[in-house]
Amino acid sequence: MRLNFYVISLISCLLVGAESKVIGQTKTSQQVDSLASQVKKLQSAGKTGDTTYARTVADYAYYLYVSGASKQADSIARQSEQLARNLNFGPGVARSMVTQGGAQMQLNHSENTLRIFQQLIRDIERYKLPKLTLCRTLANLGMVYRHRGQLKEALDVTMQAIQIETRYTIRPRSESLRATLGYLFRQTGEIDKGIAYVREGIAIAQENEDLIQQAPLEVDLGALYNEKEQYKQSIVAYGDALTHSRQTGYEHTQVDALNGLALNHSALGHAQQALAFGKQALALAKRLDYTHNTANAHYTLGEVYMKQKQYVAADAELHQAFLLAQESGSLANQVLFVGERAVVAALRNDYRNAYIYKIQEQKLRDSVMTDEQKTRTDELVARYEAEKKEARIKLLNQQAQLRDKELAVKRWQTNALLVGGLLIVLLGGAVSAWLLNRARLRRLEEAQNLRKQIAHDLHDEVGSTLSSISMLSSHTDTLLSQNRPESAQKIVQKIYSDARQILESVDEIIWTINPGNDSLHRIALRLREYAQPLMESKGIDLQFVADTSLDQIPVSMEVRRNLYLIGKEAINNLVKYSQATQAVLRFERKEDRLHVLIEDNGRGFVQESFSTRNGQTSMKQRAEAMGGSLEVHSVPEQGTRLVLTTLLA
Template identity: 25%
Template sequence: MAHQYTGKFLLVSILCSVGYTSTGQSSAYSTDTAYVGNSLRAGEAIESSDAKKALGYYQKAYTVARRVNYARGYFEAVRLLAFALNNVGRSDEAKSIAQQALQQANTDTSKRYKMISHGALAITAARQGDLAEAIRQYAHMAEYVRALGRRDNEAVIYNNMAAIYQRQDLLDQAIAYNQKALAIRRTLPNNDRDIASSLFNIGAVYGVRNNYRQEANYTLQALRLLKPERDVDMVIRVYNNLGYVYRSTNKYDSSFFYLNKALVLSHKMGASSEEIRVLSNLAANHLDKKNANAARPFLVRARAIMDTLKPGLSEQQSWLAQMVDLSVLSGDYKSAYQWLEQYTNNKDSLANLSIREQLETYDQTMRRAEAREKIAEKQAQIARLEADQRRQTMWLWLAGMAVLALTAGGGLGWLYYRQRQKTAAAALLAAQQEQELTAIKSELAGQQKERTRISKEMHDDLGASMTAIGLLSEVAKTRVDALAVPEVGKISEISAAMVTSMNEIIWSLNTRNDSLNGLIAYIRAYAREFIDNTPLTLKIDIQESPDEVIIRGVDRRNMFLTVKEALNNVVKHAQAIEVTLRMRPQTNPTQGGTFHIDICDNGRGFDPASLAHIHRNGLTNMSLRMQESGGTCNIESTQAGTCVLVRFPY
């Protein structure tokens, strides 16, 4: 009993010491830092729903951090506070806070603090309309961001700068900076969405210049990178812009095509502001075609959405513009005038507003990226702590168990411990197995993806080039002098052969072709085409499988290549005048079956043993191929001819 008591004491004392350490951390100083951190987080959590309240949190954090000289908290607070102050129109305060922060940062070595300070000054300057200053500040910020190695954030800054240039009508610079952002994004992995957004922006700038050809070009490039399920928000905007572009170039069919797609998507996703724009664009198309009756329902539908939620200025504008046109078209000039007046009143505030919206989106993107980084850091910390705790708990258990075991003289305690260990081991084993399974699964998925990628790339790049070579060499044949014709002919022949074998590889990679009857038809069609180009006669005798049987790509390929080789041998060596291709699936009574392919000719036959080495190789290859798929390939040869017998159990 004494031992057990000691054991308990031991537990308590360790717990105490743990407890003590944790109390030790929450000194007066750390209470303040925790307070700063908590306030900032609380502010961030509600910023989008209650900006004023968030501002209050940031201000408290800012004051406390400054009082206790908590540098990290101070600069975080500056970052958030400047942003929030600007949002509620208190840019003067934001400016003085940011300037103080910059002074402070200049006394420190931290690049991050300088970056934050310049960033706060840049946002403020942009908000105050001092665009040249904003550009200067962003350029400083970009320097430090680059030094910190945050390429993604650097790209966002260039986006910001581009947007400001656009606002100043310096469109060349706007394009150049969007291109800079694009160049960076192209070097980062898994970045299709951001690349697409840069391409989209560049297109939009060209649109401002009425260069619709380039706008369409860049927007279509963006579209190619977007995934409909992941980037539905951007896809809607891309479709809508394409609708606009094609309307501007009088291609109404294409315009309607994209706008209808945008309408379906925006409606489905509940993206109301986009839906209003799409509806307005659709109405505009009909109005261009002087069809007021077709336009009206779209505008009514847009109005209905606008009544239920407060739309942004730009949505109102796109709607108002169509109302003007509609009234003019219906000869109602009084209403037209009223709508036009509303439109002009809104117009001035619009240019600034849309750019501001764009800037805010970028800033938020940057902040989200930073927040993600912080969260990942926090999670790693938590994981470490948990691991420590688990280790501690385990040691406690072990100690406790050991003591118990000693006191009770083994017995139950020991058994219990063993049992726990076993369960733990079993659980561990199960977890390991699961992990392995997941690993295998993900590897398989990866392989499948890789297969698709390779065949797609072969198809798109290699295939297109090979086809062009083939076509051009045919054209060249008629143009070069007679001496070079054989060489050019050879080029054309080789490129055609390459495309054919690529075609066969892609056929075998595609899982949609995995059926036995499909394979039978494919082999039959191949044999027919191949033999018809020779003096031989082909006889075909085929039974199809009554059931749907699935044959894997690798097996299909092995069987096809074996038949191909066999037919090739007949043509080259057999000196036959006739060849018969027999295919027949033989079903087992229980399940599965064997697929028979016989290729028989009436040629001179041969003695396998006396065959030249090089020909034996071809035969061995056929046999090896079928073995790889779990089948066989046998050759029976007499003076009356040769039969290649291919068997594949399924």
């Protein structure tokens, strides 16, 4: 018997800055434990009112969802969503709602999942979130529609997502979009097209090293091969899905893969393998307590037993599948399962029950048709409303044309206004020319100031050091003539150190004036490159976070220079004096302001000594020159927190 079984696994995408790459159940559990510990620490420290806490709680909920703890994940994600909304923290809202959608889908509440993702589409516009988030949310919405059998809606939102992905060159590309297209082509009978899209999705998942996305796609591929009765290829695909879902610990996909393996081995006559895989699928589905998966696992075993002519066992499994389908309210599955019971009864020569099941199957089909008719009626009503709106618009256009004819009589009055308007245009042209000339002068002045700044930097950073090198070089000759090589070697080392300092200073000057670095994201990356080796040399674990939206925000050379020097000075102080083991460097945008956080868990210092230690007065002056502010909070033995805030252009 051909495979009529198909399970859709909703895998939500991390839309808020990075893709999730969870390899192995052990690593997933470790991530959950680590995040739970971080949440408790932040609560103990009283830091429950900032975005760091909101992001950490959202991440904790997400990894609970990935580990299969759906109810707990949903509860915590609701809390993190409310916290993120209170903070007006869009990425946190998105992360929390994606987790809620996935958890509700695992709990078989597709209506809730649909509502959550539709709300998220509106929130993406409200919080001005990146196009990547919109694309991935549309992809997930398409998968929800697909799961609910709303194929037209699934195709519409999936094509919207593909257009956005192509238009904005979004990377990494979405695997779930290809999964949805593969399924839709499967429904239309275009199996080869479906296989092509699913294979493309698998290639993307492999490129992203994302086994969580790859395993369900391999389940989809197995189902497509099964449609073509290519059972060996289907077994390979389901086998890959089982291996990868076990590596990620995602057990719902394991049930799908085991069911697929059971049915395909059964089709090839591999009785023992088919029965073993079917029993594994049922045991795992029961442990997960997921009605939809458990019903399908019973159905699979029923099909396996039927193939082996064990009709009593087959009917018992199909009966259990039917009861669970009734419990979940799935009419389509009820039709399928009771229809198979009719086939089994006929094979047992139990024609009375076969007739009863066939009557029941027909009644259920009528119910399905009634639902479909209601859907079509709703569509016709919606179309009628749209046509009414179009007729109303047409009437308004006709009324507008009548008004235009009435206004034509008055147009001669506008001639005088045209003359006045011409004079205004001429005046505006004169003003524009004056403004352009003024802008030209300003650019010349800025160029002159830039030249002065470069000359000043070269004098301060390079001139004195070159003079020192010159004097040390002449002294080296004297020492060598006096046969004092040890002293000469020390001076040569000093010359080498000074020369490296000059190279670093010149590199910083060139980097500062390079127009290609006119973005906050480039400054953040430059500071990370500066900080990473210094902190590694001291055994400090650096956590670096930078909003991707900063890449679109240009900054002037002066702001870039001051921001870099403040960050460099703060990093130097942290490495030299803090004795820390952990540090955080964070660049984030909050509305129209840039917040730069440099924080460590080191020994701290007495707050009153702030203005006199380690060049921090100079740091405050540079912050004020940028039109911003610099705040330092430190308590002995409790670390230091430096926050730079400035307006964005």
